[in-house]
Amino acid sequence: MIIGYVIGDATPQQATILAVKPVRLGLYVTMEYDNEKVLGLITNVTRGSPMIDGNTIDVGIVERLNRFDGKIPHYIKATVKLLYNLNSNSQPDLPPIAGTPVSLAEEEDLRKIFSEGDITLGRLIGTNVPVNIRVGALARHLAILAATGSGKSNTVAVLSQRIADIKGSVLIFDYHGEYYRSDIHPLHNIEPKLNPLYLNPREFATLLEIRGNAPIQYRIIRRAFTEYQKSVQEKIKSGDIDFEKLNQTFIKDLEDLIDDQEGKGAKKDSVDEVKNKLEEFADKYSGIIDLTSKDIISNLKTHSVNVVDISPLDEDAMDAIVSHYLRRILDARKEYRRKGTGLRFPVIIVIEEAHVFLSKNDDTLTKFWASRIAREGRKFGVGLIIVSQRPKGLDENILSQMTNKIILKIVEPSDKKYVLEASDNLSEDLVEQLSSLGVGEALIIGNLVKIPAFVKIDLFNGTLGGTDPDMRREWEKAEEEDKLHESLTDFG
Numbered sequence: 001m002i003i004g005y006v007i008g009d010a011t012p013q014q015a016t017i018l019a020v021k022p023v024r025l026g027l028y029v030t031m032e033y034d035n036e037k038v039l040g041l042i043t044n045v046t047r048g049s050p051m052i053d054g055n056t057i058d059v060g061i062v063e064r065l066n067r068f069d070g071k072i073p074h075y076i077k078a079t080v081k082l083l084y085n086l087n088s089n090s091q092p093d094l095p096p097i098a099g100t101p102v103s104l105a106e107e108e109d110l111r112k113i114f115s116e117g118d119i120t121l122g123r124l125i126g127t128n129v130p131v132n133i134r135v136g137a138l139a140r141h142l143a144i145l146a147a148t149g150s151g152k153s154n155t156v157a158v159l160s161q162r163i164a165d166i167k168g169s170v171l172i173f174d175y176h177g178e179y180y181r182s183d184i185h186p187l188h189n190i191e192p193k194l195n196p197l198y199l200n201p202r203e204f205a206t207l208l209e210i211r212g213n214a215p216i217q218y219r220i221i222r223r224a225f226t227e228y229q230k231s232v233q234e235k236i237k238s239g240d241i242d243f244e245k246l247n248q249t250f251i252k253d254l255e256d257l258i259d260d261q262e263g264k265g266a267k268k269d270s271v272d273e274v275k276n277k278l279e280e281f282a283d284k285y286s287g288i289i290d291l292t293s294k295d296i297i298s299n300l301k302t303h304s305v306n307v308v309d310i311s312p313l314d315e316d317a318m319d320a321i322v323s324h325y326l327r328r329i330l331d332a333r334k335e336y337r338r339k340g341t342g343l344r345f346p347v348i349i350v351i352e353e354a355h356v357f358l359s360k361n362d363d364t365l366t367k368f369w370a371s372r373i374a375r376e377g378r379k380f381g382v383g384l385i386i387v388s389q390r391p392k393g394l395d396e397n398i399l400s401q402m403t404n405k406i407i408l409k410i411v412e413p414s415d416k417k418y419v420l421e422a423s424d425n426l427s428e429d430l431v432e433q434l435s436s437l438g439v440g441e442a443l444i445i446g447n448l449v450k451i452p453a454f455v456k457i458d459l460f461n462g463t464l465g466g467t468d469p470d471m472r473r474e475w476e477k478a479e480e481e482d483k484l485h486e487s488l489t490d491f492g
């Protein structure tokens, strides 16, 4: 159905059309010229009248003209972003000529472009065309960005569920505790624990806040920690290990080994300083240290959504857990590639509230390992999904490495500008659409899709911890439980 005609000058990227009737932003259209069939997207619409233009200052003229009741000539113009040549399956390289008819894109053409991926995320806005994404593209990472309440968690849930449905493995760091109690399935909840036996000395020293600028202290803790790990491994091998006692004596045993360093040439004040830092470590992380917990690598499941509920922890403990798990996963995937041992399947890792862990202003432990995965993860099948409602709080280097983006409603101009500058596959005219998106509506760009797609994400089929509680149902359930309890008490 023809909706308008090309007018004025056009380029291979953009054309202006004079519409025969009102058209909405985000509509996909097609135009045929020079043996090409080009798919375009309406990115701007204007209406006006040559008789009542912006310079009209006499309201009487308007009133008299209005008495003509619809006879006033007016126009509707739209800007079309030319996206894809359906005949050559490439970007358009010729501009349309003035007068070229413009039609609403047919469903068949839209399915060819948007419905070829591995998993369905939703429908093209205003149509019933499924939008499928190419899961392999997630190895080049994804940022899910949106203002609060726009549908980030729902998107994470739908995406994670459908990756698990095709036997994939997802690991979500559940900042708000909204996934570990959800209806996602198969769901595999993982206790947020740090087992020092799987930490490397550098990592352990960092948790004690002994960084590169304290080489003497680092040497003390490295030697003591390495000796401790070796002694535990030997006890495990010889079978005389009491795991329960291990947690109770860990700090004391390590302290003794630190003390021994004094006899091996370390200065007393350096040894004391390291012991102070060990005590602070014990206070800070006692809730998550557990020498009996499984290594994250043996705890991850494929064909599942693995969830680490970090919501009860403070941000330092969260940072310690997330950074350690990121490092272990990247190392284990490299090991698998090199030796066939380690983690034998790819993992998609979701970091919620990413601006907390990957802030441009703080050097968190997580930021170091997330940057490594952003740079190297693709080759080893470790994909990162960062989720944030404060895009401008994110480290720009990491954000720019997120090749794919699912951007839901963003209104804040500085957020929009920041995302635009961090994305070489995003243009100003697409960013302008972000303010008008509804809840659950998103712009998807990157290798996930062939061309930018405006999508209504499917609603997650089930409950999520973050969705508004069904108060009435919960009250009814509580009353039913009270009645059951009373009847059991009477009976018993």
Ligand SMILES: Nc1ncnc2c1ncn2[C@@H]1O[C@H](COP(=O)(O)OP(=O)(O)OP(=O)(O)O)[C@@H](O)[C@H]1O
Residues within 6 Å of the ligand: 146, 147, 148, 149, 150, 151, 152, 153, 154, 155, 389, 439, 440, 441, 456, 457, 458, 459, 460, 466, 467, 468
């Ligand atoms: N695709 C969708 N279709 C319909 N409703 C949706 C969709 N996505 C989200 N919603 C609804 O919008 C509300 C907010 O969704 P959600 O919690 O996913 O947003 P959010 O951006 O994660 O919010 P917050 O920033 O508070 O975590 C929920 O009640 C949810 O049911």
